[in-house]
Amino acid sequence: MTSPARAKVHASSTRTRRRVGGALISLQSAGRPSRQRRLALLLVVAPFVGGLTISTALVQRPAQVLSLSSNEAESRGATISIVGHPDLAPGLAEVRVPPLALGDRPGIGVNRLLALSPNGSQAAVAKQIGPDPSTLVLARSDGSQVLVQLPGLIAAGFASDGTWLAALDGTGALWRVQTDSGLATRLADGPFIGRPTVEAAGAILALRVSSVEAPFASRLARVSVDGSAISYLTDDELVYGAQPLADGSLAVVAHQASGTQVWRLASGARQQMADLGQDAVNVAVATAGDAVAWERAGEVYLRTLPTGKPTRLASGARPRFAADGRSVLVELPDGSALIGLDGRTIATFTSQAAFATCAEECAS
Amino acid sequence: MSRLLRLCPKLVLAIGATLVIGAGPARAVDDYTLPFYDPDVSLSYGVDRDPRIGIQLDYTGKTWYDDDPHLGRVYDNHTGLDYPMPLFSLVAASKEGVVAATEGGFGTQQFGDFGNFVRVRHDDGRQTLYYHLASRADGGILVGFNDDVAAGQKVALSGCSGRCFGAHLHFEVLVAQGNDLVTSDPLFRRLWTTWPGRVPFLAAYVRENDPDTVVVVWGRTVTHWVEFRNKGGRSWRPGIWPGRAVLGTWDPATHASSFAASDWPSDWLATRVDATTSPDEVGRFAFGIRGGPQPGTYRETFNLLAQGLKWFDHAALGGFYLPIMVIANKTP
Numbered sequence A: 001m002t003s004p005a006r007a008k009v010h011a012s013s014t015r016t017r018r019r020v021g022g023a024l025i026s027l028q029s030a031g032r033p034s035r036q037r038r039l040a041l042l043l044v045v046a047p048f049v050g051g052l053t054i055s056t057a058l059v060q061r062p063a064q065v066l067s068l069s070s071n072e073a074e075s076r077g078a079t080i081s082i083v084g085h086p087d088l089a090p091g092l093a094e095v096r097v098p099p100l101a102l103g104d105r106p107g108i109g110v111n112r113l114l115a116l117s118p119n120g121s122q123a124a125v126a127k128q129i130g131p132d133p134s135t136l137v138l139a140r141s142d143g144s145q146v147l148v149q150l151p152g153l154i155a156a157g158f159a160s161d162g163t164w165l166a167a168l169d170g171t172g173a174l175w176r177v178q179t180d181s182g183l184a185t186r187l188a189d190g191p192f193i194g195r196p197t198v199e200a201a202g203a204i205l206a207l208r209v210s211s212v213e214a215p216f217a218s219r220l221a222r223v224s225v226d227g228s229a230i231s232y233l234t235d236d237e238l239v240y241g242a243q244p245l246a247d248g249s250l251a252v253v254a255h256q257a258s259g260t261q262v263w264r265l266a267s268g269a270r271q272q273m274a275d276l277g278q279d280a281v282n283v284a285v286a287t288a289g290d291a292v293a294w295e296r297a298g299e300v301y302l303r304t305l306p307t308g309k310p311t312r313l314a315s316g317a318r319p320r321f322a323a324d325g326r327s328v329l330v331e332l333p334d335g336s337a338l339i340g341l342d343g344r345t346i347a348t349f350t351s352q353a354a355f356a357t358c359a360e361e362c363a364s
Numbered sequence B: 001m002s003r004l005l006r007l008c009p010k011l012v013l014a015i016g017a018t019l020v021i022g023a024g025p026a027r028a029v030d031d032y033t034l035p036f037y038d039p040d041v042s043l044s045y046g047v048d049r050d051p052r053i054g055i056q057l058d059y060t061g062k063t064w065y066d067d068d069p070h071l072g073r074v075y076d077n078h079t080g081l082d083y084p085m086p087l088f089s090l091v092a093a094s095k096e097g098v099v100a101a102t103e104g105g106f107g108t109q110q111f112g113d114f115g116n117f118v119r120v121r122h123d124d125g126r127q128t129l130y131y132h133l134a135s136r137a138d139g140g141i142l143v144g145f146n147d148d149v150a151a152g153q154k155v156a157l158s159g160c161s162g163r164c165f166g167a168h169l170h171f172e173v174l175v176a177q178g179n180d181l182v183t184s185d186p187l188f189r190r191l192w193t194t195w196p197g198r199v200p201f202l203a204a205y206v207r208e209n210d211p212d213t214v215v216v217v218w219g220r221t222v223t224h225w226v227e228f229r230n231k232g233g234r235s236w237r238p239g240i241w242p243g244r245a246v247l248g249t250w251d252p253a254t255h256a257s258s259f260a261a262s263d264w265p266s267d268w269l270a271t272r273v274d275a276t277t278s279p280d281e282v283g284r285f286a287f288g289i290r291g292g293p294q295p296g297t298y299r300e301t302f303n304l305l306a307q308g309l310k311w312f313d314h315a316a317l318g319g320f321y322l323p324i325m326v327i328a329n330k331t332p
Helices: A035-048 A070-075 A361-363 B015-021
Strands: A055-059 A060-069 A079-082 A094-097 A110-116 A124-126 A134-140 A145-150 A155-158 A164-169 A174-180 A186-189 A192-198 A202-210 A219-223 A231-234 A238-244 A250-256 A259-264 A269-277 A282-286 A292-296 A299-304 A313-315 A317-322 A329-332 A336-339 A345-349 A352-355 B081-084 B090-092 B099-101 B116-121 B127-133 B154-157 B168-177 B180-184 B203-208 B216-217 B220-231 B245-249 B267-273 B282-290 B297-308 B321-327
Touching: A060 A070, A079 A174, A094 A110, A094 A124, A110 A164, A110 A352, A124 A155, A164 A192, A164 A202, A192 A238, A202 A238, A219 A238, A238 A282, A250 A282, A259 A282, A269 A292, A292 A317, A299 A317, A299 A329, A313 A329, A313 A336, A317 A352, A329 A352, B116 B154, B127 B154, B216 B220, B216 B282, B245 B282, B267 B282
Parallel strands: A110 A155, A155 A192, A282 A317, B216 B321
Antiparallel strands: A055 A060, A060 A145, A079 A094, A094 A352, A110 A124, A124 A134, A134 A145, A155 A164, A164 A174, A174 A186, A192 A202, A202 A219, A219 A231, A238 A250, A250 A259, A259 A269, A282 A292, A292 A299, A299 A313, A317 A329, A329 A336, A336 A345, B081 B168, B090 B154, B099 B116, B116 B127, B127 B168, B168 B180, B203 B220, B220 B282, B245 B267, B245 B297, B297 B321
């Protein structure tokens, strides 16, 4: 039986949550209710909140599920809007989340967009990123929501048909969550990190690590759709991520001694696509495999493959390519920006944004 | 006027933990030390030696059948030692070795799955990992791949990159298990100078041959010695090459001294420790004071230096300085 980890805070921190007279006190000794008490409290209180329905999905671990209509979400001030911008880039959508509430810590991931469904009709949003119990909000374009309580929440990725998603909790365990009912099934303990990617056949790609806090090595793992089998696609090196390419191969990003490298992985064979040098992080590869973008020291760089030279694209973080490969979405401190491959800013948003991955075929 | 304005040395950490456990195996000298210089830094969470989720076994041998973090001890499935410290604090190599890997591309406070780190390979087969570091762009990574590092050498600045909920250093000791590196608990093993907790370089003033004003005739030299107790985790050895304990001018550091005598290795480096001085032992530093300047009253400040690596905490030395009076030569 797995239990959620509690948030750990450290003294001398700019983000320390609880300090008394300069001394750190533990969350437990600060009168924090135990997990059991919190669970009981939730079960007692939740049915009376706004007369909402509550159901409990008991699959290995209870996960509370709450369904909200768009009106109910609005009345709670919890509206999440998905605003498409297909005119700017295929599949581009803003996901507008509620403003920070009193006590929320900006920067760590309050109301953080985790993933957009392939057809752009659903967004997975974390009430809070981290090891504390958190709520996965499955927001639909009609304004309705399904809220799923998980023991911490780090990342999520939708299946290609949008009927379920894979999520990683605070301990690194892998969950399968049905998007219509919120039914949550714990698939594997892991621990895993990275954004789980659901392949077309339903298997889940994630990074297996020994430590979720300080991963110095990681292996790309493929977890079967029911969690019963795990196979490894790489050795125990430091793999930063993997993404499917249009030709059916995988682009794998890994840290090597000399820097960050990108390989194409197909039928078990590995072929180097790019050596990005030292300190290239948060690497994205265009679906066609003909360009790569990455972050270094707060700047986003672009390089066409196989022979292009790196060029600075924009300031920002975590670049992602549009499905047509003609633009790149980057995170800004106060929102996001869509950047053309020539470096010009196509649009900026004060909200988080993402690409729906099947935008072209979904639109047709 | 007394010049014994010596400050109380800072407390060495983990006293409480020592009381909990009692005496353990003898501490090996000059093995692993704490990976930072500030002796006031204390452990927030140690290694969970029980791999099962929901069961925590801390370094004292206590088992916790829950999944709550226990400050000062452990949190569930933790693989390293967490030491809270302000952003951009100096991080030191716990032992000499070769840099096996570095990452410095993530923002100093960029939350994510991965963070900045330095990993050092040691000749005993172990490796040490320093995680959540500041970015290389912010000057957070001070070494490169394949660099040799000395024990106690500064290798990085702390940060809060990766999965970090408050600025701290995650320090991990890794041992080879087949082709894998798995975590080990230096606190539980108590084989190293990390138990009960020694920073690499720290000293406390003990005494001098003449605790009052040093009087020297203009143009002549008198011999002076001062003794410090080695409160750090590394032995002091005679010599002036990198890593050795030497006494140099301070405030500002390495300034050319008007009192440099002929026995000084250089115009700022007064002397080195007389003999090998293990942790907790007292080492003597003897050197000449030459009456160089015109007669008058002066003051010369000194500090200990791990040569080429790190100046000691001068306050912990009691702010050591010498009042010097140069008098005229009355000999006809």
